[in-house]
Amino acid sequence: MIEQTPEFPTLTIIRHPLVQHKLTILRNRDTPTKIFKELVDEIAMLMAYEATIDLTVEPMEVDTPLETTEGRHISGKKLTLVPILRAGLGMVEGILRLVPAARVGHIGLYRDHETLQPVDYYFKVPGDVTERDFFVLDPMLATGGSAAAAVTSLKRAGATRIRFLCLVAAPQGVRRLAESHPDVPIYAAALDRELNALGYILPGLGDAGDRLFGTR
Numbered sequence: 307m308i309e310q311t312p313e314f315p316t317l318t319i320i321r322h323p324l325v326q327h328k329l330t331i332l333r334n335r336d337t338p339t340k341i342f343k344e345l346v347d348e349i350a351m352l353m354a355y356e357a358t359i360d361l362t363v364e365p366m367e368v369d370t371p372l373e374t375t376e377g378r379h380i381s382g383k384k385l386t387l388v389p390i391l392r393a394g395l396g397m398v399e400g401i402l403r404l405v406p407a408a409r410v411g412h413i414g415l416y417r418d419h420e421t422l423q424p425v426d427y428y429f430k431v432p433g434d435v436t437e438r439d440f441f442v443l444d445p446m447l448a449t450g451g452s453a454a455a456a457v458t459s460l461k462r463a464g465a466t467r468i469r470f471l472c473l474v475a476a477p478q479g480v481r482r483l484a485e486s487h488p489d490v491p492i493y494a495a496a497l498d499r500e501l502n503a504l505g506y507i508l509p510g511l512g513d514a515g516d517r518l519f520g521t522r
């Protein structure tokens with residue numbers, strides 16, 4: 307169950323009832339850290355189900371206990387998850403449960419609180435970059451600065467096939483990422499209204515990193 311709009315051609319919103327139900331609990335200010343973490347994990351897994359819908363498969367023979375038959379297995383490029391530190395980490399395990407063979411890279415970025423510009427501090431991805439499909443993970447797409455910077459770093463390293471998965475997106479962030487990287491599909495569980503003066507998404511869910519890790 308997905309939604310696409312002409313205004314944001316690179317965006318796919320995942321409207322599955324389970325995703326929307328869990329997202330609503332996630333937004334609740336009273337949801338404790340433990341539940342918050344579990345929900346981010348579960349929503350990421352459900353979103354990955356949709357975001358992997360076009361993975362290529364090829365036929366293979368399989369021996370059942372009774373006879374040999376033709377099955378399918380995923381072929382093509384190898385999958386790599388790239389969480390943007392910190393909050394993207396919360397999305398990794400859920401997706402790995404669906405795609406256990408995926409590798410995990412890391413991009414360290416934080417938003418300067420004054421300028422809202424991304425500051426990068428870490429970059430590590432598997433070596434065979436051109437062989438891989440990348441899923442960049444971050445629960446929040448606010449101004450889009452962090453996402454655009456992460457994708458730029460991956461492309462600089464040689465990546466060509468990149469998707470971006472977030473839980474909550476702001477229109478400004480979707481526009482910014484699409485302008486900088488029109489080739490990168492964006493998957494979100496919600497497209498929210500706007501950003502406040504501090505760059506927080508409204509209605510949003512607050513500071514994803516702080517709520518995931520119990521800081522502040």
Ligand code: PRP
Pocket residue numbers: 390391392393394415416417418422424444445446447448449450451452453479505514515516
């Ligand atoms: C948050 C969030 C994104 C970024 C989104 O991280 O997890 O990475 O802000 O904002 P943007 O779209 O305006 O760039 P933050 O910078 O708070 O770092 P943290 O995960 O370490 O808390």
Ligand code: URA
Pocket residue numbers: 446448505506507508510511512513514515
């Ligand atoms: N980062 C967050 O964690 N939350 C927002 O609303 C915006 C950026």
